[in-house]
Amino acid sequence: MTPEAIIETLKTLVDTDKVRTDSESLTTWGKDWTKQFEPAPLAIVFPKSTEQVQALVRFANEHKLALTPSGGRTGLSAAAVAANGEIVVSFDYMNRILDFNAYDRTVTCQPGVVTAQLQQYAEEQGLYYPVDFASAGSSQIGGNIGTNAGGIKVIRYGMTRNWVAGLKVVTGAGELLELNKGLIKNATGYDLRQLFIGAEGTLGFVVEATMRLERAPKNLTAMVLGTPDFDSIMPVLHAFQGKLDLTAFEFFSDKAMAKIMDRGDVPAPFETDCAFYALLEFEAVSEEIANQALETFEYCVEQGWVLDGVMSQSEQQLQNLWKLREFISETISHWTPYKNDISVTISQVPAFLRDIDAVVGEHYPDFEIVWFGHIGDGNLHLNILKPDAMPKEEFFAKCASVNQWVFEIVQRYNGSISAEHGMGMTKRDYLGYSRSAEEIAVMKAVKAVFDPNGIMNPGKIFPA
Amino acid sequence: MTPEAIIETLKTLVDTDKVRTDSESLTTWGKDWTKQFEPAPLAIVFPKSTEQVQALVRFANEHKLALTPSGGRTGLSAAAVAANGEIVVSFDYMNRILDFNAYDRTVTCQPGVVTAQLQQYAEEQGLYYPVDFASAGSSQIGGNIGTNAGGIKVIRYGMTRNWVAGLKVVTGAGELLELNKGLIKNATGYDLRQLFIGAEGTLGFVVEATMRLERAPKNLTAMVLGTPDFDSIMPVLHAFQGKLDLTAFEFFSDKAMAKIMDRGDVPAPFETDCAFYALLEFEAVSEEIANQALETFEYCVEQGWVLDGVMSQSEQQLQNLWKLREFISETISHWTPYKNDISVTISQVPAFLRDIDAVVGEHYPDFEIVWFGHIGDGNLHLNILKPDAMPKEEFFAKCASVNQWVFEIVQRYNGSISAEHGMGMTKRDYLGYSRSAEEIAVMKAVKAVFDPNGIMNPGKIFPA
Known part of the structure; x- marks a missing residue:
């Protein structure tokens, strides 16, 4: 089949105006946030329904065409880069919140829902979607599931995996599977849902996700603590974790701190220069809890693990302390x-x-x-x-x-x-450093179960 | 190979005295808590090491012999019943706790460690293993993983799945896989660990598990609330969940309550007769929290959802309230x-x-x-x-x-x-009521990846 014929057929499978082949579109939707690989997709398609996704997969199987899923394109492993003439399947037009249930605390989304949109929606219901990270304003739920996104609150809330109550997927074979159906307890054989979480689109497409929401955190309070060396951070973590349910425990070095201070727009947490800094956060639900935090801080100072520290007393101070950590990536991008x-x-x-x-x-x-x-x-x-x-x-x-x-x-x-x-293309050749040859062989065999023709995001995860 | 020759070979694969074929042993280790199927294993073997497990699996593959894993034999689906001449592989002698790490809050166990033993061990470290249920005194960690055990604290702590940081498994093909290695964040391809959780021993044997521990709960406090009808329980759950982090929310009917009262050894929570009862539990970490619980209770009474209620004021009262729920199973077993x-x-x-x-x-x-x-x-x-x-x-x-x-x-x-x-044998023929034909076909293909000769616990999960 010629490229032209493929493109013409694609226009019959999705809405006619939802196939793009102009060079700007190919560049935009053909890549994620990585810059290592040149995007070179054949076309970008924007399905609007599960049926259209299934039609695309069936067509791709017939003609052994490679499909690359595309979400918010904020990935950092080139898992969503189409560098080899793939058809990019973008979920930008499958971006609706379909259902919410207050008793179940679940929200059913199309994969193109943006993370921040889900967070906002949860807030409007008096609830909370706890997976949060720098690219939440652009990343999409489908992509989050594909990479099992983590972020800054994992210590308390876990990865995206923990929040997926159910998935509808179209496998690489074109079958629609409804996995786990939003249930909490379900002991009816293998939990296939788990395979799709973190699969980087190599098994199939997520076309609908039921995500759990959580009680909104109360009176979030942060501390920034300076330590004399890295080793001291560990007993500090241990001491606080024994007393409080931490919602975050981040660290950064003096070099990171220096770069942030050089910006001039973030107040220093305290005067003392330290080798490392820990930022921890917890819910100060009562005065008792806040006092426990202060007592633990004092204990850490007595032990010589902490040189100086500060605790936020207002929402503004909380935000300012978080800037010390959150601005690092952007600030050092200059170098x-x-x-x-x-x-x-x-x-x-x-x-x-x-x-x-x-x-x-x-x-x-x-x-x-x-x-x-x-x-x-x-x-x-x-x-x-x-x-x-x-x-x-x-x-x-x-x-x-x-x-x-x-x-x-x-x-x-x-x-x-x-x-x-994730692995994407940037790390695929190093997979053997984390997974054994036997595991990799099993992973390939599992992929073949869901994607017998190898059309789903080829060249990702596995060594070339 | 004759049965006698098989038994003789088994004695060379595990310690000689760790093969049993006497009829009492065959009956004891050939079944779980179900009574529907007659146990009829060929032999019971008790490996003492991963190497012995691997040797057994290799031998079973060579001669196409069926293996049935056996833990604490408290299962309720006949997943651990050997009714067709299987070789039962019992983990009673692989029951050691191998490692503990305070910073990671993880404990590495052999599969034969009893749930209560892990709970006790955690307590000794000032920590908590939160998966708890009636058979915790006999059930083993390997079995818990095989059924993804749940129990009474799932609303707060989730299923066993949430507590498995790493698994060493011997697949049905005899390969040793080390899955996830105790990591919290690991985005290196498919999370195969998840497949073994809830697989009822049909993919391979768990030979080592790294389990997470949690902060011990503080000042657990229970309420029992009586409702006029079942429907009222739902807004009660919703109201409390909006205010407190519940560690349990159980219910039982007036008929269950009547049977418990007839025992004569459990005090009534209050005088009012109600159609249904809810038992909820939370950590009363401060007076504020306890007050919120009481306010929510009053609100529920005002709404007409709750007719009467009581809150525990001591450890003894907490235990007594829990007896109302925990004694039901045993009490009604008479009928x-x-x-x-x-x-x-x-x-x-x-x-x-x-x-x-x-x-x-x-x-x-x-x-x-x-x-x-x-x-x-x-x-x-x-x-x-x-x-x-x-x-x-x-x-x-x-x-x-x-x-x-x-x-x-x-x-x-x-x-x-x-x-x-789980599905075991009791529910296998009904699998299609919860999983689609396409899902079942995929599950079978996934099983074949790990267990190409179908030696691992055949006849379980899938319809006969």
Whole structure:
């Protein structure tokens, strides 16, 4: 079938005006937030119904055409990049909230609903959708499910996985499956829903999702604590976790803090200079709880784990403390950083971080490393800033070897080479550092069950 | 291979004295708590290591021998019954706690660790393992994982699934897979761990599990509330859930209450006779919270949803209130009841319950129905008591048609024919009432990936 004939047929499968092939559209919908791969899709299609999605999948199967799912395109692993003539299936026009049930605390969405839209909708019902992260304003629920999105509240609320009560999916074979139907308890065989969460669109398309909502948090209160070294952060986490239900426990280094201070628009939390900072958050539901937080803070100071600290006393102060952490990514983007999103078990974080610091420092002493991340769940974001004088090409060539060293260390610590961004194309060739050959073989066989012709987002997750 | 030769070979694969073929052992380890099927295993083997489990699986594959996993044998779906000459693989001698990490709040167990042993161990570390149910004193972690055990705290803590941080499994093909390695965030492809949770031993054996622990609950406080009808329970749940983080929300009918009162050893919660009762529990971490509970109670009384109620003021009172709910199963066992464990979404419970009452009442007006269950998660336990005068055979023959009616109603409500007990053999032939033909076909294909020769617990989950 010629490309022209394919495009003509696509126009019969979705609404005629919902097939785009102009070069601007191909570029826009052919990629996510990564820049490593050139987008080169054949066409972009915008289905408006489950039936249209099924028709697309059936057509793709007949002619062995590759389909790439596209949500808010905020991914950081190139899982939504169509670099090889794929047909991009965008869910921008399947973006309605279909149902809400107050007793079940569930909301049924089409996959194109934007995360912030769901958060807002939940708020309007007096409830809360707790998965939150920097790109919530653009990312879509379907994409969140595809990457099992995490973010800043995982320590309390878990990943997207925890909030998926039911999924309707169109498999790579074109079958519509209704998985788990919004139930809480359901012991009727394998929970296939779980396979689609984090599958990066390689098994099929999510065409409807029933998401759980939660009680809205009350009187969120943050503390920022300065520590003399990284190791001290661990007993601080442990001490607070023993006393309070933390809704977040983030960390960042003095280098990150310095960059934020240089902006000039975020107030310093306190005067004392510290090597590392922890930002923790909890619901101060009563004075008793707030006092427990202060007592634990004092205890940590006595132990020498904390040098200085501050607790928010207002919504404004809460927001300001969060800016210290949330502005880091945007602020350091100026130095076109090498980034890596990795995880180990919490207890291993200090040694792990030291090992990576050592190997990078040994080879590239002039590289500046900026650490931050969600230490409450073992997820570290490693950022290496490009020295101003170094050309981009040289910097990224050197960082290719950093990748290798980092993943070798991850493997030694039994960690994950992708904590929350997925494998996509950026990490697929390193899959073996986190999953055994036997696991990878099983994963491929599982994919073949759902997608026998391999049309669903080929080239993602698995090594090329 | 003759049975004798098989048994001789088994003795070379596990410790010689860890193969039993005496009739008492065959009966004891050949069944679970169900009585519907006669146990008829070939032998019982007790491996002591992962290597021995692998050797057993390899041998079984070579000779196409069926293996049935056996834990605490407290299952209620005959998933652990060996009725067809299977080799029962018991984990009674793989029952050690291997590791604990305070920072990660994880404990690594062999599958034969008893639930109560894990709960006790957690308590000794100042932590909490929150999955709890009547058979916790005998059930094993491996079995809990196999059925994705739920119980009485699911509204707050979720199912066993939520507490599994990592699994080592031996697949039906004999491969050892190390799944998720205790990580919180891990976006490296399909989460195969999830497939083994709730698989009832049909994909492979769990040989090690890393389980998460939680902060111990503080000052647990219970309320028992009497309602004029079932429908009133729903707004009561909704009102309390809006104000408090409930750790349980159970219900039972006046008939259940009457049976408990007849025992004579449990104090009545209050004088007023009510049609239904709700038992809710929360952490009264501050006086404020306790007051909110009382205010909500008063609000529910004003609305006419609650006729009377009581709140525990001591540990002893808490225990006594829980007896009202926890003693039901044992108390009604005197009437050799027909039992069914089903679920729908919470909001549909009242209509669903009415429909089942109607169909049973219409055909068998002399049957006494006793309802209780975990209404906070949509899980109902239907119990029909045998009329004293009716012979057992006649009663169970009549109940066979009850099964059919109940499952038809479950299907109409998009519910689950097994909320938390699994499919095993008791429900396998009804699987189609909860899962579509397409889903069942996919499930079978997924099973074939892990267990190509079909040696793992054959005859379970899938229709015969």
